[in-house]
Amino acid sequence: MFKSVLVANRGEIACRVFRTARRMGLRTIAVYSEADAQALHVREADDAVLIGPAAARESYLDAAKVLAAAKATGAEAIHPGYGFLSENADFAEAVMAAGIVWIGPQPSSIRAMGLKDAAKKLMIEAGVPVTPGYQGEDQSVETLTAEAARIGYPVLIKAVAGGGGKGMKKVDRAEDFADGLASAQREGQSSFGDPRVLIESYITRPRHIEVQVFGDSHGNVVHLHERDCSLQRRHQKVIEEAPAPGMDQATRDAVTAAAVRAAKAVNYQGAGTIEFIADASDGLKADRIWFMEMNTRLQVEHPVTESITGVDLVEWQLRVASGEPIPLAQADIPMKGWAMEARLYAEDPAHGFLPSIGRLDHFVMPDDIRVDTGVEQGGEVSQFYDPMIAKLIVHADSREAAAARLADACREVEVWPVRTNAGFLARCLDHPRFVEGDVDTGFIGAEEALLIAAKPSSLSIAAALAAVGIRADEAVFDYNNAAPPWNDGLFAFRMNASAKTGVTLYHDGERVQGELLGVHGGAARHSTFDLRTDDGTFQALGSPAFVFINGEQVAMAETGDGRVVVFEEGDVFEFLPRLTAAAGGSTSDGGLRAPMPGKIVAAPAKAGDVVTKGQPVVVLEAMKMEHALTAPFDGVVAEFNVAVGDQVVDGAVLAVVKAD
Structure with a gap:
């Protein structure tokens, strides 16, 4: 076994590999870009090497720089993680030529499966059914x-x-x-x-079924059962599980046997995944499942396989790369219980799932499940990389129990000011169709309106009003010798006052009206009072550090700039004591603003063009995805302020549409 391993990657997968490598007594080496200088994976490694600027093509995708870092630190092996250079056959060859152990399949296998068209032809020859x-x-x-x-x-x-x-x-x-x-x-x-x-x-009721395979240099190939990754949004996986719901043993045997055949066809070594597309219009049946592609690397969703088998797949990768045989025979690989994984993305479901970037001032994850992450409180979510910030993984005896446990975990997530999809994930897991196993890749699209819908409850509104009252109460007595920005309208707050005091907050531009009734000063700087919203009256107790509404504690974040942030069921609601303009997207005057920093990659319209509501005007690329900004109403493109190739900043006015 080699004594040191460099991970040619970043974020949660780098941290994940380091965890197993440390347990096995290996020295760990990280590489990082300028944007990741303070990243968690850098601090967790024994050694770390700066390899370039923030842009991935100048750092994590620069094979020469990664290889130079390995040589400079004396790394005996390189683990590529997933993404970046993980399926780059040229890089694998360069690593091996340098006398460094490549923790992955042979370059010939990567090439054989690397291009979807060539892989399909190869699978046809191997007798594997294809789409x-x-x-x-x-x-x-x-x-x-x-x-x-x-x-x-x-x-x-x-x-x-x-x-x-x-x-x-x-x-x-x-x-x-x-x-x-x-x-x-x-x-x-x-x-x-x-x-x-x-x-x-395009299959109308597709299920995404994949099989974890593993090969070694001794000619052995095994499978570690299947996963279902059908819950997707825009072809990106959101929730994965193992095993697949509704799969009988005969179908499982057929699919896993086809996966092993596919791996053997390319003399596969290491961890890989054979992905299938299934027509689920009449349930899962062996003759309605087709090969789609092979990922010649470890998958993001590998923890659910680890959970049902008890296998550490990274340990297997390290051992097989060092020349050892696969640790277990096929008959000895168990399948116990049910596992699910939810991908926590830095994105805002309420605003078109736009990626969210910035500093993680508040970052709280559930502490009773497995959480794989590469960030922490005080860290940064960058525009340069994938928006996935964590994976929440659970295991239970049954599918129903796993779904309930994962939904609860998602509801416990607290992240601010970066937005996440935690509440969206919880609603997916709670949905009756999902609980019943009635899933396909169109599930989220069909149910999206219900899954996205997140409005602050009366409890959240009451908590926000209470926080305003507490701060105003505190300001009157000058506890901190500093006046919050809402003092102007709330100077009437007084301990032991009985007069009603109105409070107006805004959430997403909508007014929230409430009244504080009979404010009472409490001991130890606690404020206690009654308050009223449109939905009824509540009793509040709190201090600047916490708020209880009717005896129930409400999670909140301290912003320090006058806003009130309330966490509820995985969602986060921001309340303002004044009306503010929404950032990004289109404005009422027809201005199309960049919702985040990015690059202009297409211009479907130009100045002077007549456009209809919803018609794409300019396309921005950010965080590896394209975002079309569309006309907010019928009209004419009066201004077009950018060109293809331009880099733009958050909030920049890219174009202006005037009503016809």
């Missing part, structure tokens, strides 16, 4: 358009070198094909340096 479609060399618009028509709409356009939902576009109508193709090609070029695509028949 009907087109994976030809001719990439002309004319040929691709004709093939889409032959396959029949809807179709799925996929970047041949893609992954993680990037470079993947569903097209429902022939007239939308050209736009979908152009977007898929741009994302393929931007994310993978390859604009080529393939086209597949």
